[in-house]
Amino acid sequence: MENRRGMTGLETAIILVAFVITAAAFAFVVLNMGFLTAEKAQSVISAGMTEASSSLLMDSGLVGQFENVTGSQQYAYLERLTFYIKLSQGHTPVDLSSDKLVATYTNSRCHGVIYSSAVANGTIMTVKGVNSDGDQLLEVGEKYRVTIDFSAIDPADMEPAGADVYARPYEEFRVELRPSTGAVLAIERLIPAVYTAVMVME
Numbered sequence: 221m222e223n224r225r226g227m228t229g230l231e232t233a234i235i236l237v238a239f240v241i242t243a244a245a246f247a248f249v250v251l252n253m254g255f256l257t258a259e260k261a262q263s264v265i266s267a268g269m270t271e272a273s274s275s276l277l278m279d280s281g282l283v284g285q286f287e288n289v290t291g292s293q294q295y296a297y298l299e300r301l302t303f304y305i306k307l308s309q310g311h312t313p314v315d316l317s318s319d320k321l322v323a324t325y326t327n328s329r330c331h332g333v334i335y336s337s338a339v340a341n342g343t344i345m346t347v348k349g350v351n352s353d354g355d356q357l358l359e360v361g362e363k364y365r366v367t368i369d370f371s372a373i374d375p376a377d378m379e380p381a382g383a384d385v386y387a388r389p390y391e392e393f394r395v396e397l398r399p400s401t402g403a404v405l406a407i408e409r410l411i412p413a414v415y416t417a418v419m420v421m422e
Contacts (some may be wrong), residue, residue: 275305275402276306276307276308276358276397276402277307278303278405279304279306279307279363280303280304281303281422282303282422283301285296285299285301285302285417285418296386296388297371297386298386298387298393299386299416301367301368301395302367302368304350304363305363305364305397305405306360306363307368308324308363311402313358313359314401314402315357315400316356318337319337320400321325321336321347321397322336322398323335323336323345323395324396324398325382325393326393326395329334330383330385331379332378335347344369345368345369346366347364348364349362349363349364350363350364366397367376368395372384389414390412392408392410393409395407
């Protein structure tokens, strides 16, 4: 009996404390990783919502100016397009300068960039504030007029090079405004029969 030894209360307490400390450290790691994952998921969801929702909205319809055929009452092609844009609710101001905004034009025969810092001809698409504070930032309550002059497009800069850039009656065209953040504002219309030089395309 003298050679038999048992566990004392102090040894048991030391073992229990060791288990508690190990469990606490493990729980801290698990909780910390959980919080980090939740925060990352929240930021990804927020970024996804920002990219999925468009920052730009078109205000009212499209105004098209058509070129008349010489000696005829028929109008041959869309020469100029004008529309207005505003900022959608819940978005930060959008930079409309050519360094941040990219615009593309597509018809059934060609596609190309008509507004960006890489476009040498800066007269194809012009963006002008209607009730802005003078800068190129589209802010809440402001409206900008966008005018596209298709006659200023060099067919050599389109794809394929040399293709006809004009959209005609009963043809579709598409203009896309791509801001630095937010979804693309796509404007797509089918040109109806045209009998006036200026026509609103709803």
